[in-house]
Amino acid sequence: MTTxxxxxxxxxxxxxxYTRTQRWPLLQRFPVPDDLHDELLAQxxxxxxxxxxxxxxxxxxxxxxxxxxxxxxxxFRALLEALPFRPQDRVVAVGDSITADRVGWFELLAAALPAHSxxxxxxxxNTTADVLERFDLLEAARPGHVLLMLGTNDVRTHGRTTGYRMxxxxxxxxxxxxLIDLITSLGATVTAITPPVVDQSRADATFADAPVRWHAADIADIAAITRKVAPACLDLHTATRAEDPDVFLExxxxxxxxAGQRRILTLIAEHLSTGPR
Known part of the structure; x- marks a missing residue:
């Protein structure tokens, strides 16, 4: 093997x-053994x-x-006990790397709720368009409650000189x-969640030489649209604006x-347990 x-x-x-090849659409539709996923990542x-x-x-x-x-x-235990998930519900998270994160908010929730599927x-x-393309896989998961957090990559800007949003x-x-209409048509409950804030100075420094960019104003725009489309959403963007970026963000x-993922889970649990505030 070459390095x-x-x-x-x-x-x-x-x-x-952040990479789970088992969830890549092609490899979900045409699954391979787990050891081959390990080998793929290794290569x-x-x-x-x-x-x-x-x-x-x-x-x-x-x-x-x-x-x-x-x-x-x-x-936190009281919040989990008050979650609106029914015993028969399969709780499905849909999102991008913030959700795919192996130490992220949904993995923490799953570990804290071993009795739930x-x-x-x-x-x-992933963008919203990507999730629409793989909606058959979401349907196949037979969700009872869907936690939907998208938008960070919809506003990902490509181009070194002239930028275009996804x-x-x-x-x-x-x-x-x-997506909300399609999920609802499955008989599932959907909770829309706005993406958290980004720190512009850190993002600018990290992606200064990259052909992609993120802009805090674009994230705020997506959050506003999510609030418009789903007024009962969890506005994670507003809830995380006051967080210390040194603690909350990579x-x-x-x-x-x-630590930021822990905070996100707490905010999600509070929202689901007490309803919109």
């Missing part, structure tokens, strides 16, 4: 943290497959340990309305840190 010199070990771990980042498995297992343990720690808090359909880089505001609104200014 990949352009990646540091930290970058490899980060890639594993992509230039690490042995056993190392990939070890890092994935370490991240899974981290998520379980964090959930166990959170459950020691009486307020949970499915993480987060795929890094989706215009009207396109995002159309896609979000379509160095890239876009992805929540492990």
């Amino acid at each position: 990949t010199p352009e990646l540091t070990d930290t970058e490899r771990r980060t890639f594993i943290r 992509m980042i230039g690490w042995p497959a056993p190392t990939v498995r070890a890092v994935a297992a370490e991240l899974a343990r981290q998520a379980r340990d964090t959930a166990t720690e959170m459950l020691t808090d009486q307020h 949970t499915v993480n359909l987060g795929v890094s880089g 989706a215009t505001s009207p396109e995002f609104e159309r896609n979000l309305r379509a 160095a890239d200014g876009v992805h929540p840190s492990a």
